[in-house]
Each structure stands twice: as structure tokens, then as C-alpha cells.
Amino acid sequence: MKQEVPFLNVSGLTKGFGGIKAVDSVSFELKKGEILGVIGPNGSGKTTLVNLITGFVKPDAGKVYYQGRDITGWMPHRIADLGIARAFQMVKPFYQLPAFKNLIIPLFSPRVKRLAGGKYGDRDAMAIDLLEEVGFERDSFVPFKVASVLPHGYLKRMELALCLALRPELIILDELFSGLSMAEVASMLPIIEKLLSENLTIIMIEHRLRELFRISNRVIVLNFGKKIAEGPPKEVMENEEVKKAYLGSEAE
Amino acid sequence: MEYRKERIDRGIKARTEDIYALFSYREMLYLLLPRVVPILILLLLTLMVSVYWQKVLISTAVFALLALSWDLLTAVGMVSLGQALFFGVGAYMSGILNHDFHLTPLLSIPVATIGGGVLCTILLLPVLRLRGIYFAMVTLALPLMLVRIIEATKIFGGTEGLSGLSGLPSIRFELYLSLLAVLVVLFFFRRLINTDYGLVLRGIRDNDRSVMRSGINIYWYKAQALFLASSVGAFAGALMTHVYMFVGMPVFEMDYSILPIASAVVGGMGTFAGSMLGAFILVPLSEALRGVGGLRIVIYGLFLVIFTVGLPEGIFHYLQRKYHQFERWVKVEK
Numbered sequence: 240m241k242q243e244v245p246f247l248n249v250s251g252l253t254k255g256f257g258g259i260k261a262v263d264s265v266s267f268e269l270k271k272g273e274i275l276g277v278i279g280p281n282g283s284g285k286t287t288l289v290n291l292i293t294g295f296v297k298p299d300a301g302k303v304y305y306q307g308r309d310i311t312g313w314m315p316h317r318i319a320d321l322g323i324a325r326a327f328q329m330v331k332p333f334y335q336l337p338a339f340k341n342l343i344i345p346l347f348s349p350r351v352k353r354l355a356g357g358k359y360g361d362r363d364a365m366a367i368d369l370l371e372e373v374g375f376e377r378d379s380f381v382p383f384k385v386a387s388v389l390p391h392g393y394l395k396r397m398e399l400a401l402c403l404a405l406r407p408e409l410i411i412l413d414e415l416f417s418g419l420s421m422a423e424v425a426s427m428l429p430i431i432e433k434l435l436s437e438n439l440t441i442i443m444i445e446h447r448l449r450e451l452f453r454i455s456n457r458v459i460v461l462n463f464g465k466k467i468a469e470g471p472p473k474e475v476m477e478n479e480e481v482k483k484a485y486l487g488s489e490a491e
Numbered sequence: 492m493e494y495r496k497e498r499i500d501r502g503i504k505a506r507t508e509d510i511y512a513l514f515s516y517r518e519m520l521y522l523l524l525p526r527v528v529p530i531l532i533l534l535l536l537t538l539m540v541s542v543y544w545q546k547v548l549i550s551t552a553v554f555a556l557l558a559l560s561w562d563l564l565t566a567v568g569m570v571s572l573g574q575a576l577f578f579g580v581g582a583y584m585s586g587i588l589n590h591d592f593h594l595t596p597l598l599s600i601p602v603a604t605i606g607g608g609v610l611c612t613i614l615l616l617p618v619l620r621l622r623g624i625y626f627a628m629v630t631l632a633l634p635l636m637l638v639r640i641i642e643a644t645k646i647f648g649g650t651e652g653l654s655g656l657s658g659l660p661s662i663r664f665e666l667y668l669s670l671l672a673v674l675v676v677l678f679f680f681r682r683l684i685n686t687d688y689g690l691v692l693r694g695i696r697d698n699d700r701s702v703m704r705s706g707i708n709i710y711w712y713k714a715q716a717l718f719l720a721s722s723v724g725a726f727a728g729a730l731m732t733h734v735y736m737f738v739g740m741p742v743f744e745m746d747y748s749i750l751p752i753a754s755a756v757v758g759g760m761g762t763f764a765g766s767m768l769g770a771f772i773l774v775p776l777s778e779a780l781r782g783v784g785g786l787r788i789v790i791y792g793l794f795l796v797i798f799t800v801g802l803p804e805g806i807f808h809y810l811q812r813k814y815h816q817f818e819r820w821v822k823v824e825k
Contacts, residue, residue, distance in 0.1 A: 293704065319706035331701040333694045344694045345705035347687045362687060405706055 244307040246271040246440055247409060252291050252301035261287040263464035264301065269409075274431075274441040276451045276472070279461035280484055285444045286328055288461070289413050292442075293325045294318040305409075320350045324407035326398040328414040328444075334387040338375070338397060341386055342366035345404035354406050366404070373400045373430060392423045399430070410434070411442045416450060424450055448472075460484065493823040498816045525814065530674065537666055545666050547778045549734055552669035553578075555770035556727040557751035558758070559676050560720040562766040565755070566684055567716040568696030570623060573630030575747035576614070577724025578731075579637060581607035583647055585729035586738030590653045596733040600726065607725025612718045619713050622699070631748070638743040652739020659733050669730055673767060676723050680763045692716055750774070757798045759805020768807050 247269035254262045262284040269275055277285050290296040292303055294315040302311045310318055319325075333341050345351065346362045371377045373396040381393065389397070395415060402410050412431075416424045424447065432454055435441065445451040451458070452472040460468040460475055462484040468475045475481055501521075537548065557574045564571045585603035588594045594602065618629045642650055659665045683689050694702045695709050702709050732738040750773065751766070758769025776794060780787045802809050 295700065295703075314708070315700075315703040316706055316708045319704050325704055327700070327704075331698045331704075333697040333701065335693065335697050336690065340690060343687050343690050344702060344707065347691055348706035350706045401701070401705065 581725025581728030
């Protein structure tokens, strides 16, 4: 039998910022259609890990393979072109453009043009469809409002829509739920579940463990840049080292 | 009884921003007038004024081109303090083509426009990664460096410059060519920035990392914008070379960097029409003040201060707002 190439393979990824190792030889594998949770206390290197995978930061050591291809150190737009979309923790919309015009930019990318195969629909209509998919009310003024006046909840949804516009194969969501109310999170969970059912692969960095554990069946835990545990949520939370990382160690 | 002023957008404005549905001649005129009237005024001016003021109009058009070019770069997030670089490179290139290769101006100007655009883009390629003030510093330094290189190595006529170049057929020709160029560039840029391509350019200024994660190579787009902007500047320079029939070190002077920025600020940034309007106010104003004598610069500076303090948004933004809204006094209900 042919050995299967993992969808995403991260091996020994390391990045230091002036003596502090933000990410220290982290390795993991990802299968297609899987959702992987990444958790860890503040400053444990989760966002740096995302930056390393998506090319915004160049690693000191280690490799990233995507569908068997070495993409270590590629430019961010080339990595995005392969179908790896990311949502930023600090939302990065185009504040001066109306919400639906924001999505024109990923829809205008070479990747989307290539996948559409020359035949191209109305981009504005596609943009509004995408916004509806992430929970914008279609028959309201919201999609036409300038992004700078939208509330945080909508900007987080738009961050997801900006990823989806790229027709990605892998989405990396960096704390998509941060700063959202319980009700908002509850309304966004079905959207993520639907994406999973469409065989999308997702890496989810999250502080909201309860919501994460509802949809994810495998998590890795980072602490001070090192991977300290990996496995199903229940098992991981029983791990002594993880408890220590989250709650602090006793008598030291 | 208290009153307050109410400002309401005209209905046609909301409709016409994306959907072009016009219901009457009045609405068509509403859209056409602001575009046609300035062109007619320009045309009338060219027929009425003396030869001296025709020369002033040509140099106004040249500064308007530089201001348009500056406005495009700014829309992409590249603040240029060195419009003189584009101007000077275009001017010298056209001059050399005419002086050493005996090309007629009708050929050397287009070649210098494209060639100057390519050369300036290549010169600035290494600093495309820089943003804001860092990019600005490099653009400020480049024209100053080029002028010293010409002085030190005595190439291209050194400090004397190249004189005795061929001129254009007539002053009318120069005038209409320069004004036509301004209008073409103005309408082209205004159209371009609202296409999907233009959205990507504006997105780069707004949030370049977000454009990158959308799978778009921002350096390629920035280089294209730089080429467009520097070609326009190079055309202005090439035209001026043949108007003066001379090219020398003054083409790299700070005037060509600063006045376009002042024009854009006074006229209103980000609309292109504002930058052009600014140039058409500032350059003739500076000429008109020549009679005043020693206090010319003081009065000129005062005008700049009054404009920027009184209308910080720029004249064009103000006019546009007034045109699209009507105002009325309404009673305040207690």
C-alpha cells in the first residue's frame, strides 16, 4: 500500500525573538477534513506558530510541508495561493471600504480566478452571498456599511468570510471567537461545523475551551513555545503538565 | 424658536453610486455638469489668455500631472516626497534622446514616458517593502542623489545641461497637449481606482497584510502603481524639456516635489480631481503674485495656511459635499 502523505506536516518548527524561543521545535500532522485545536496560555506561541505556517514570519529551523510540498519560508501570498487561508486574531479588514467590497480583494486574487476557470460571475453578488454565509443579514444595509463603522462581531464574521472568499482547502482561525458574546459564538459554531461537513480542514486556535471541545476531537497544547501534549480534549486536560501550565504549579 | 440646519443627500447620489439609472435630463445634467463645465472653462481660458498666461497654463498642467501622480501613489499607501525624480528622469531621458539620438520630440516624449516609468520603477524596486515615512525618505533622497551624480561625473552636459533641443510645433500645440494629458490622466485614474483592480490598490494602503493573505502579491501591484505614477511624472518632465528646449539640473529641484503635494492638500487628497484643482489654483496664484515683489512668498504662504486651516478636507471635498447635499433650516422640536 502506498504511504499516505499527510495534508499538513509541521516538523521541528522553531522561531526565536532575541533569546526567547517563541516556538520551540513544534511538530504535528494534520489529515484532510480534520479540525485541530491549538490551545495554551497567553504568550505560549500560538499566533507565532500560525505566522510561521502562513509565511508572515520566517522560521529559524524546521519545515512545513503542505500536501507533500515544502512551503517553508514562502511568501505569504504564495502560501495563500495554495489554499491556506488565515483569520487574524486582531481583525484586519479594509476599514475604508464597504463590507462587501472588502471581499472583492480575495475574490480578485489569482487563485480564485484560476479556480473559476475564466468564467466569472458578478463579484459583488458573490461577495454578498459570502457575507450571508457567515451571518450578515442579506436584506439589510449591513453589507453596504463601511467596515470602520461595523461592530466587532461583524468584523470577526467578515474575517471568516475573507478566508472563505479564497476558496481555501485549509483555514487557520486565530482566536476567531475572542471578544464575542456567548450568543454570538453560539451562532457562529454551526457555520464552522458546516465548513467541516464540506470537507474543509481547519486549525483552530482558541481560548474558549468548551466551544472548541464541542467541535474538535484532537488538540495540541503549547506552553512557552513547546508542545506539551497532544490528543483528544478529555485526555489532554487530564495531563499533569497541562494542568500545571494553565493553573500554575504548586509549591515552587 | 430655535432652528437648526439640516443637510440631506440628494436622492440621485445614493442611486448613482453603483446603479446607473437616470430618469430625466435633469439628472443627466446633474452628473454631466461637474465634468463638462471645468473642461469648457479650460477651453475658453486657452482661447482668451495672452501668450504669457498660455505658458503659465502649460506649467500649471505639468504640476497638475505631478499632483495626479502623487495622489495615485498615496492611494496605494506610498507617500512620495520625490515627484522631482519622475519629472527629472523623464526630462533628461527625452532630452538625451533628442540631443544624442536626434529623435523628434513627437517620438522622444512617448519613449521617455514609458522609459522613465520603467527606470523610476526599477530605481524604487528595492524599497517597495518600505511603507509610510521610510518610503518617503528614500524618494526624497533619490533626486538629490541623481543631481549630484550629474554634477560630479559631468554626464549629460553636467552643470550646463543640454540646450538647443527641438521644440514642439507651436505653443497652442504644447498647450492643448498638456491639458489633454491632464484630462486623460484624471479620468483614467478616477475610473481605475474604482475598478476591482483599484480596490486591491486601495486595500494595500488600508491593510497590506490582509491583501497578502488574500493570495495577492502586493509587491507586484505596488510596482504597477509605481510604474503608472512615474510614467505620468516622466511625461510631464519630457514635455517640459521640449517646451523650454533645454534640460538641466533644475529639473530635480524641490519645487517639483513639494508643489504637487501642496496642490493635493489644498485641493483635497484621494479624488484626483482635487489634486488637479489644487494645482490650477496654486500655480497661477504664484504667477499672479509676481507683481507684489518681495512679499510674494509671504502672501503665498499665507494663502496655503488659510486654505489648510479653513478647509482641511480640501476644496474639492467641500465642493463635492455641497453639490450632493441640500440644506434647509428646520424648527427644533423641544
